[in-house]
Amino acid sequence: MFIDSHCHLDFPVFDALADLITQSQAAGIDAFLVPGTTSESWAGVLALQHEYSAIKVALGLHPYFLQSYQASDLQQLASLLAQYTVVAVGEIGLDKWPNLPDYQLQQEVFVAQLAIATEQALPVILHARKSEDDLLKLLRQSRFTHGGIVHAFNGSLEQAKRFLDLGFVLGIGGTVTYPRAQKARRVLQALSDSDYVLETDSPDMPVCGYQGQANSPLRILDIAHTVSELRQQSVLEIAHHTSANLQRVLPNWHKVKN
């Protein structure tokens, strides 16, 4: 069985969600981790976890969407985490996309959410875009020890090892399905079986061959197929390792009650 460790099933494009879950489970994708993005998203994300036993969620403030950020969001996050069992704080992180506002604010909100995760003894789901070294620095400065997942990891092998040393696993998604993604493919080939999980980032990050359409958790199978070729392992072995890895870094995975 496969788990999609990162998909935004709360986004409006997934209006036929019950059907998609049935279809995914029939294809061997049994469970889904849906991270929050803004404070406005949290109620909907929690509702999905309540409604579907296959969905586990994380709550957090995504660095890309801080335009609507208010300081009270952090208090609200802390109080929701005290009230509801979720698997992680996320997705949180740093995004150096050109023209995104205020990298200083991103760092402050990230560090504040690391403190909240520490308070709740929760792992985190990290969003990194050209910011891996900054994230590693802030994780160390914050003495964060609960690990988690570096979603859509696209850094170097050296950076991968530093995240692994801090108790993280790496999210492997559609990028490796593109033959031109030489660096990401080499990193994947150098990892141990215990180092990574699979994700689609649906509806974003299209898999090679499916550009121009909304991405879907069903594409986990295409990603697993590529991983199987690159690592010279069976798809079944990959399903086994990645599902075990996810449940290892997210200790609440089986504690969530619907």
Ligand SMILES: [Zn+2]
């Ligand atoms: Zn995401």
